[in-house]
Amino acid sequence: MRTIMHVDMDAFFAAVEILDHPEYAGRPLIIGGRKDSPRGVVSTASYEARKFGVHSAMPIAKAAMLCPEGIFIPGRMGRYQDVSRQIHGIFPEFSPLVEPLSIDEAFLDMSGCEHFYPSLEDMGHRLKARIREHTGLTASVGIAPNKFLAKLASDWKKPDGLLVLDPTDVQGFLRNLPVGKLWGVGKKSEAILHGLGLYQVSDILPHSLTWLQEKLGSALGSQVYYLSRGIDDRPVVPETEAQSIGHEITFGEDQDSTSFLRQQLAQMSEKVGLRLRDKGLYARTVSIKVRFHDFRTITRSHTMNRSFHDDDTIFGEALHLLEQINLEPVRLLGVTVSNFQGGTQLSLFSGDDQPSSLVSELMDSINRKYSPGAITKGRTLPTDD
Ligand code: TTP
Ligand code: MG
Numbered sequence: 204m205r206t207i208m209h210v211d212m213d214a215f216f217a218a219v220e221i222l223d224h225p226e227y228a229g230r231p232l233i234i235g236g237r238k239d240s241p242r243g244v245v246s247t248a249s250y251e252a253r254k255f256g257v258h259s260a261m262p263i264a265k266a267a268m269l270c271p272e273g274i275f276i277p278g279r280m281g282r283y284q285d286v287s288r289q290i291h292g293i294f295p296e297f298s299p300l301v302e303p304l305s306i307d308e309a310f311l312d313m314s315g316c317e318h319f320y321p322s323l324e325d326m327g328h329r330l331k332a333r334i335r336e337h338t339g340l341t342a343s344v345g346i347a348p349n350k351f352l353a354k355l356a357s358d359w360k361k362p363d364g365l366l367v368l369d370p371t372d373v374q375g376f377l378r379n380l381p382v383g384k385l386w387g388v389g390k391k392s393e394a395i396l397h398g399l400g401l402y403q404v405s406d407i408l409p410h411s412l413t414w415l416q417e418k419l420g421s422a423l424g425s426q427v428y429y430l431s432r433g434i435d436d437r438p439v440v441p442e443t444e445a446q447s448i449g450h451e452i453t454f455g456e457d458q459d460s461t462s463f464l465r466q467q468l469a470q471m472s473e474k475v476g477l478r479l480r481d482k483g484l485y486a487r488t489v490s491i492k493v494r495f496h497d498f499r500t501i502t503r504s505h506t507m508n509r510s511f512h513d514d515d516t517i518f519g520e521a522l523h524l525l526e527q528i529n530l531e532p533v534r535l536l537g538v539t540v541s542n543f544q545g546g547t548q549l550s551l552f553s554g555d556d557q558p559s560s561l562v563s564e565l566m567d568s569i570n571r572k573y574s575p576g577a578i579t580k581g582r583t584l585p586t587d588d
Contacts, residue, residue, distance in 0.1 A: 204314075204348050204370070205312060205314045205348055205349060206312075206313040206314045206316070206317055206323065206346065206348070207310060207311070207312055207313065207314075207346070207347060207348065207349055207350050207352075207353040207439060208297075208298075208310070208311040208313050208326070208327065208330065208344060208345070208346050208353060209308065209309075209310050209311075209344070209345045209346075209347075209350070209353035209354045209356065209357040210294070210308060210309055210311070210330060210334075210342050210343070210344050210357065211307060211308040211342065211343050211354075211357050211358070211361075212290065212307035212308070212334075212340060212341075212342050212343075213250075213340070213341045213342065213343055213361060213362035213363060214247055214248065214249050214250055214253075214362065215247060215283065215306065215307035215340075216234040216246055216247045216278055216283050217232045217233075217234055217247050217248060217249040217252075218249075218340050218341065219282060219283055219286050219340070220232060220234065220276060220278075220279075221249070222338075222339050222340060223282070227249075227274055229251060230249070230251055230273075230274055231248070231249060231251040231252035231254075231255060231257070231270050231272065231273040231274065232248065232249040232251070232252055232273065232274045232276070233245055233248045233249075233252050233257055233263070233266050233270065233273045233274065233275045233276070234246050234247050234248070234276055234277075234278040235247075235263055235266075235275075235277070235278060235498050236263040236275065236277055236497045236498055237263075237275050237276070237277060238263070238267050238273075238275040239267075240263050240275075240277075240497045241264070241497075242262075242497050242499060243262070243263035243264075243277075243497045243498055243499075244260060244261070244262060244263065244498065244499065245257060245258065245259055245260065245261045245262075245263060245266050246259060246278055246498060247259050248266070248273075250362055252266075252270055252273050255269045255270035255273070256269045256270075257269055257270050257273070263275065277496070277497070277498055277534075278498060279453070280453050280494065280534070280535055281453035281535075283306060284306070284453075286338055286340070287306045287307060289337060289338050290307070290334060290337075290338060290340075290342075291303055291309065293330075293333055293334055293337055294309050294311055296333070297311055297313070297316070297326075297329075297330055297333075298311040298312055298313055298316060299441075300312035300439050300441055301439070301441055301442075302439045302440050302441060302442070303442055308357075310350055310353065310354075310439045311330075311439070312438075312439035313326060313346070322367075323346045323367045324365065324367050326346065327344040327346050327365040327367060328365065330342070330344055331344055331363075331365060341362055341363040342363075343357045343358070343360065343361045343362060343363065343364040343365070344357055344364070344365050344366075345357030345358070345359065345365075345366050345367075345368070346365075346366070346367045346368065347367075347368035347373075348368070348370050348373075348433075349433075349434075349435040349436070349437070350435055350437050350439065351385075351386050351430055351433075351435035351437075352368050352373060352376075352433055352435070353368075354386075355368075355376075355380070355384065356368045373433035374432075374433065376433075377404045377431065377432075377433055378403070378404055378405045379403050379404070379405065380403060380404045381402065381403055382396045382397075382401055382402060382403060382404065382406070382407065382427075385404070385426070385427055385430045385431065386426070386430060386435070387423060387426050387427075387430075388423075388427065392419065392423060395418070395419065396419075396427075399418060404431045407427060407428070407431040408431060408432070410428075412424070412425060412428045415427055415428050416428075446541060446543075447490075447539050447540065447541035448475055448478045448479055448482070448484075448486075448539065448540055448541075449475060449490075449492075449537055449538060449539030449540070450471040450474045450475055450537060450538055450539075451471070451492060451535060451536065451537025451538070452467060452471065452535065452536055452537070453494075453534065453535045454533070454534060454535065454536075457496040457532035457533060457534055458532060458533045458534075458536075459530065459531070459532045459533065461530065464525065464530075464533060464536060465522060465525075467536055468491070468518060468521050468522055468525060468536065468538060469518050471521075471536070471537070471538040472514050472517040472518035472521055472538055473514050473518075475517055475538050475539070475540055476512065476513060476514035476517050479512045479517075479540055480512050484512065484543045484544070485510035485511060485512045485543065485544040486510060486511065486512065486540035486541060486542055486543055486544070487506050487507055487508075487509070487510050487511070487542040487543075487544065488504055488505065488506040488507070488540065488541045488542035489504065489505055489507075489516075489517055489520035489521055489524070489538070489539070489540055490502055490503065490504040490505075490524075490538070490539045490540075490541065491503055491504075491521050491524045491525055491536070491537065491538055491539075492535070492536070492537035492538075492539070493525070493528060493533055493535070493536060493537075494533070494534045494535035494536075495531050495532065495533060495534060496531060496532040496533070496534055498534070500535075501528070503524040503527065503528065504524070505520050505523070505524060506542060507520070510544040517538065517540060521538045
């Protein structure tokens with residue numbers, strides 16, 4: 204039997220803003236855009252704002268109608284990422300087996316660590332206290348025999364909650380759970396389940412595995428069957444080999460100068476290229492991420508029919524992607540490469556790469572010896588618009 208702990212920060216972006224601006228405490232606070240921002244979307248809202256019906260992914264305009272006295276702010280992703288790094292830095296103190304799930308949550312496999320604590324409640328309290336003393340923020344924690352139940356448990360008593368789910372409590376806990384809360388059941392599957400007259404977990408229990416698989420397909424059918432019985436064997440998977448390598452930068456002010464964005468893209472492409480080559484990898488896909496002044500975020504990708512690891516290809520592709528975007532003032536810009544071809548094997552098309560690869564290698568050896576950016580190409584230097 205495993206002991207899994209799920210941690211999720213409370214109203215994360217809003218809580219960070221309240222930390223930095225104590226005058227917002229206790230007030231309805233909405234992150235995602237100014238009140239009059241026409242296309243803004245709510246990224247999160249303080250619990251005071253949620254009482255008005257405001258929630259993540261709602262248009263700011265609607266939030267402004269529901270909660271006219273709310274404080275609306277655009278948000279500062281760079282700051283949230285810093286705090287996220289602090290929080291994720293705490294988890295390894297508790298377990299060597301940590302699976303980071305998102306900016307503000309993680310699974311910790313605590314199996315075998317139970318005897319370090321007088322009780323599982325105490326284990327949860329200690330993690331919450333550690334996060335609080337290190338960051339000043341509250342987290343909610345769920346402890347249960349598996350991932351599915353631990354995540355439900357952390358959500359149960361939010362905010363600042365702690366729920367330990369004993370195996371003997373599981374059936375009672377799940378009975379009245381809406382089927383949409385089962386992991387893997389999205390809006391579409393939820394509608395199918397409702398169509399079958401299945402609204403909560405207790406409605407599913409009388410049905411056989413075969414019946415559910417007939418109605419929902421083999422994979423989802425068995426998932427729903429087992430989850431409704433509280434059975435979930437998914438292991439906690441620690442962050443392993445990178446699936447992508449990227450850099451992003453949040454600007455202090457919105458940027459609309461194309462030459463500035465081009466220069467930033469060039470600098471990030473060099474950093475990404477250096478890391479790619481350091482790992483001995485070749486990638487096939489370049490992606491860019493652009494967050495606009497109103498917090499809308501888009502990504503664009505291009506996959507090439509050859510693999511590459513040189514700065515020129517990364518920059519060239521990233522710039523091409525950027526040029527296809529209808530640019531408005533930009534808050535954040537990022538470049539990522541992915542779709543790795545392992546090892547250091549030469550690309551079939553390496554002939555094309557040769558000259559720039561040699562230049563890259565020379566620059567890398569200098570940059571490794573001194574500091575990143577010690578030697579760069581002209582395009583990374585500032586220019587006048
Ligand atoms: P969540 O953990 O889903 O939400 P939360 O931390 O704000 O609130 P809760 O107490 O219910 O956990 O997401 C973490 C952060 O991710 C959230 O603070 C803002 C961001 N986010 C978005 O930007 N857009 C979204 O649609 C969601 C769901 C979250
Ligand atoms: Mg959260």
